[in-house]
Amino acid sequence: MNQVIENSYAPPLKGQPSLTGKRKGQLLKTLRRLKPFLYLSPALLLLAVWMYKPLLSTFYLAFHKWSMVPGTEPVFVGWTNFTRLLANKSFSDSIGHTVFYTIGLLPFSIVIPVLLATVTHQMTGAMKNVYRALFFIPMILAPVSVSAIWRWLFHPSNGLVNQVLIQAGLLREPIAFFSDPDFAKWIILLITGWKMIGFSTLMFSAALTSINREYYEAASQDGAGRFAQFRHVTVPLLSPMILFMLTMSILFSSQWTFAYIDILTGGGPYGSSSNIYYEMYKFGFSNLNVGLSSAASMTFFLVFGLIALALTGLSRKYSFYDN
DSSP states (O other), rough: OOOHHHHHHOOTTTSSHHHHHHHHHHHHHHHHHHHHHHHHHHHHHHIIIIIIHHHHHHHHHHHEEEOOOOOOEEOOOHHHHHHHHHHHHHHHHHHHHHHHHHHHHHHHHEEEEEEHHHHHOOSSSSSSHHHHHHHHHHHOHHHHHHEEEEEOOTOOOTOHHHHHHHTTTTTTTTTOOGOTTTTHHHHHHHHHHHHHHHHHHHHHHHHHHHHHHHHHHHHHTOOOOHHHHIIIIIITTTHHHHHHHHHHHHHHHHHHHHHHHHIITTSSTTTOOOOOHHHIIEEEISSSSSHHHHHHHHHHHHHHHHHHHHHHHHHHOOOOOOO
């Protein structure tokens, strides 16, 4: 019996780690595996608080009726909010306006910036950066300041646009642009596109700097002119950035136009300049119908998610890389 007790407390044999050493080794391995997550924890915490928690709350409220009045509680109504949403005429009209803004912004976010980036990329000296800075300035201006400038330009009585058109003989009397259904949404599109040109130009300029100049030299040796080089060299090598900006423009066009709709037109006249984001805002904060606003948010969360997946697959299939 004494021999058994003595053997149970005997030291480990030579060349074999002790039990304490094994535990320390396992603990160190676990800490090494957790180390990346420790670095990511602040960002993950912010995402959880500011993105995923509101997303889950929106999903919950989409099936409830609630007016946000203090002292009231959400009441479960099932799919009623979604059926009411599909029957809402203003929301169905806003879908068409959203498509209008999405398609209308593509020239401002892709076509014009590609041309501007290509032209400025061929420039030399300090003027290259001067022109790029001039293009980018509208992007850093606050939407309220931009709206004030454009409201003055299109003012019905003393706006610069009306005065120029009248003096040129193109108009007999001033036009209230923001109160005219034929002009309101076009001006919102123009303002948003003007503001987006600088950001897109900067992105395409950065992409152009990564293209190897040897491709252009080889193309010129084969007799290709500037247009042929642009078509067969520049555009294919810019395809990843073009598809990226296409994705950004489609997914965020409604968000970019929201501020100008809210400040300049209020969705009018007669809802002609509204979009889905502004309708969600009206449902929640003007009509105090949080359930309907949440149902609209969840509907387009799924729609835009499917669009994002399709555009990601399109980018993987058609993006061309020189490496």
